[in-house]
Structure formats: structure tokens, C-alpha cells
Amino acid sequence: MKPRSPGAALVVAAVSLALTLLSCGKAAESGGSSGSDGSTPGGTKDGVTIGLLLPDSHTARWEAFDRPLIEQKIRELCRECKLEYANAQGDVAAQQQQVDTMITKKVDVMILDPVDYKALRSSVKQADAADIAVVSYDRLAEGPVSAYVSFDGDRVGELQANALLEAMGDKADGGRIVMMNGDPTDPNAAWFREGALSRLKGKVKIGKEYDTPRWSPENAHINMSGAISALGADSIDGVYSANDALASGIVSSLKAGNVKPLPPITGQDAELNGVQRIVEGEQSMSVYKPFKPQAEAAAAMAVALGRGEPLDAVTEQSIDTSSARDVPAVLLRPVELTVDNIKETVVKDGMYTIDQICTPKYLSACERAGLVT
Known part of the structure; x- marks a missing residue:
């Protein structure tokens, strides 16, 4: 393309x-x-x-x-x-x-x-x-x-990789990550991966890499559990997740494996539960399109x-x-979404309200993030 x-x-x-x-x-x-x-x-x-x-x-x-x-x-x-x-x-x-x-x-x-x-x-x-x-x-x-409408997939992957490296801090130099790519039948998945690897290669080691049919959170959970077993819970410094649906399965797997603290995890699509995980600190970022x-x-x-x-x-x-x-x-x-620009992006654009994001479960996290006072 x-x-x-x-x-x-x-x-x-x-x-x-x-x-x-x-x-x-x-x-x-x-x-x-x-x-x-x-x-x-x-x-x-x-x-x-x-x-x-x-x-x-x-x-x-x-x-x-x-x-x-x-x-x-x-x-x-x-x-x-x-x-x-x-x-x-x-x-x-x-x-x-x-x-x-x-x-x-x-x-x-x-x-x-x-x-x-x-x-x-x-x-x-x-x-x-x-x-x-x-x-x-x-x-x-x-x-x-006859025509095509989408977002720049290279840029999506670049945003995800840059954010992951930044969140990894010192571990971005030679650290080990897991790559959870999207559905191999989706051309965008390969496009995102290509953009991400353009920034990740030479900086981190890819311990395990998976494709995830149907963008399924359940498959992401299974894959992540396999990565934890193969690499060890203490040997995963970051997770490249191609979207928020996969991130949900990744987080549930890490919690089930008693991995603490959670490593930095990326995402995409600015799904409501993804935004809430960002507020909670369980997901580092998403890509808002x-x-x-x-x-x-x-x-x-x-x-x-x-x-x-x-x-x-x-x-x-x-x-x-x-x-x-x-x-x-x-x-x-696309736009990088972090805890610092939620109000200026998904809230300002009318995608979600503060009340939708800051349910009672996330109220204290929203207060820490400055979303509510």
C-alpha cells in the first residue's frame, strides 16, 4: 500500500x-x-x-x-x-x-x-x-x-511503540517485551506492526510475538498466559498490544498470573474500558482515532x-x-491518548462524558488524574 x-x-x-x-x-x-x-x-x-x-x-x-x-x-x-x-x-x-x-x-x-x-x-x-x-x-x-477511508496505520504503530518505550524507562534499552498483534486477516494489523517495529527494532528484545485471530480478548488472554509461562513473570518489561480489546485480555492474564506491578501496555481505539484502564494505571496509552x-x-x-x-x-x-x-x-x-489528555480528546469530542468514564469503581483514580474534583 x-x-x-x-x-x-x-x-x-x-x-x-x-x-x-x-x-x-x-x-x-x-x-x-x-x-x-x-x-x-x-x-x-x-x-x-x-x-x-x-x-x-x-x-x-x-x-x-x-x-x-x-x-x-x-x-x-x-x-x-x-x-x-x-x-x-x-x-x-x-x-x-x-x-x-x-x-x-x-x-x-x-x-x-x-x-x-x-x-x-x-x-x-x-x-x-x-x-x-x-x-x-x-x-x-x-x-x-472505488475509494478507501482509514487512518495512517504506520503512524498508529509508531505512536504505540514510542509510548511503550517511554513508559518502560531504563528498560527500553535492551528490555524484553511481548508483541500481541491483531488478526492476521486484517491488513491493518500488519500495518500497525510494521510501524511499531520501525521504532522498536534495535531497542528492545521481543520475547514472544503472537497474532490474535478475530482481535479476540480471550485469545489474547491465552497467548499472554503462554508468554508468562515461557518467559517468567519477572522477565516481561512491556507489552505491545495492538488494540484495547487485546489489552483487556492481556491485563486479565497478567492479573491471573499475579504479575505485579503490571508492565506498560499499549492499546488502540479508545474504548471506554481502555480509557478507564488508562485512568486506573493498568494501561499506558491508547490510540484515539x-x-x-x-x-x-x-x-x-x-x-x-x-x-x-x-x-x-x-x-x-x-x-x-x-x-x-x-x-x-x-x-x-491518529492521536496518542494518555491520562493527561483525556479531557482534550475523547471528552471534548463528545465520545464519552466524565460521568461515563468516572464510575464509582474509578472515582478515586479519576480524582488522582484530575478528571473530577
Whole structure:
């Protein structure tokens, strides 16, 4: 994957401008309230139909943030648009069937987050043969996709590795870590790993390294228990965890193994329980990827493609894939999340409230962190 970009900050601004222009272009249209499927009662019969296919519900963000944000922005940009939704629950075969169903329903565009980017190649080709544009969302599917929206995966891994080294202190010089990577069927997992290793190589020793199918906390727990048995509880100076779901399994395993104090542990996605672990001191950091600009960029691309409009107004970026060159893309910049910037990031952006983070269990930790007084 070779991104070509005018700069992440400019991309955010460009996407915001594009959304404003798209919204203004439809301001004169009338429409009723949205139906439960995201469609608009009384909308035009020949309106654009957009299929949204998400990979699972194991990772909290998909149902809690991505889906409602995408649906909301599509309704704002295109009142006559109809939405079709499906979640594969981590099952490749189920998602392939869901794509087939979308093709049968003759949707105009699909926003697809593939469970397995390689296995969905044939499905993407079938959609293309049916003249259905595919916006690859968060994970880049193989095949003739029309557009791609995600975050800079190299930068995600770099942020995680830099934070881990800083938290390890003196042990960052020759210390031993465990690497808990994500699902090997997710191309982002390899992208994160590559970015992390660019900072970790030559500085720390990797005692054990694991891939974690389905991004499963249970698998992470099992893997971490194996690492403790193989390396010894006192010989793990840090843990690279590719996301917060894996970090939850890692922490539970370390606690079950009576490892004290917990070594520094990274994360990603700013899940609520991940933020709470950061406040508690059980997780060093997470990577916050503001879902709203990502979701809104995907919605803008889908609406434009459904109307047969060019994507120039949405993005000036492009990437080269194994299947195509110059695929229009939006690659956003992730943000390191620590106990020191919770208010300025996830709280300020409306992702969580202080009350949601600082439940009675975490109240004293929140007081120490200055989140409540």
C-alpha cells in the first residue's frame, strides 16, 4: 500500500469542506424523518441505495460509533438515499453472503469493512461486475475498490511503540517485551506492526510475538498466559498490544498470573474500558482515532459515487493497492491518548462524558488524574 497525500491536517479540512458543499447542494430538498433502517419515508423512488457492511461487534466502535455516524451523515447529505445494513459478526462466509444480498438488492454503493481483506476479493469483483462502487472502510479490501477511508496505520504503530518505550524507562534499552498483534486477516494489523517495529527494532528484545485471530480478548488472554509461562513473570518489561480489546485480555492474564506491578501496555481505539484502564494505571496509552471524520468521509464518498459524481471534492489523496493504482483515499492522522489528555480528546469530542468514564469503581483514580474534583 503506497499512500500519496497532501498532509493529514489538510485532509481533515478538505473533508470538512467537501461535506459542507455536499450538504449545501441538497439544502433545498425536502424530506421527512428517517426510518429505522436509515431510509427516508416519502423519499424519491429512484434515490441512491447505500449498503453498509461492518465486520463484527467484538470491537465496540463499530456499533457504538461508526454505524450511527455513517448513517447520520448519509441522511444529512442525501435525504432521498436508502440504507441497507449488515454486520458479519466476524464470519467471513456470512459477510460474503451479505455482499451477495446487497448485489441482489441492487444497491448503488457499498461501504465495506472486510472481515478478511483477501477472502472478500471475489465479492468485491462481483460487486464491480454489477456496477456497484465499493468504498473500503478502515481496512483495505483487495479487488477493484472505488475509494478507501482509514487512518495512517504506520503512524498508529509508531505512536504505540514510542509510548511503550517511554513508559518502560531504563528498560527500553535492551528490555524484553511481548508483541500481541491483531488478526492476521486484517491488513491493518500488519500495518500497525510494521510501524511499531520501525521504532522498536534495535531497542528492545521481543520475547514472544503472537497474532490474535478475530482481535479476540480471550485469545489474547491465552497467548499472554503462554508468554508468562515461557518467559517468567519477572522477565516481561512491556507489552505491545495492538488494540484495547487485546489489552483487556492481556491485563486479565497478567492479573491471573499475579504479575505485579503490571508492565506498560499499549492499546488502540479508545474504548471506554481502555480509557478507564488508562485512568486506573493498568494501561499506558491508547490510540484515539476520531471516528467522526472517518465516518463522514466514507458517507461523502458513498453519496458522491451513488450520484455519479467525482471524488475530487472529497479528497486529493490516493493510494496504490495490489489491485489498482490511484485509488481515491482519505488517510487521517491518529492521536496518542494518555491520562493527561483525556479531557482534550475523547471528552471534548463528545465520545464519552466524565460521568461515563468516572464510575464509582474509578472515582478515586479519576480524582488522582484530575478528571473530577
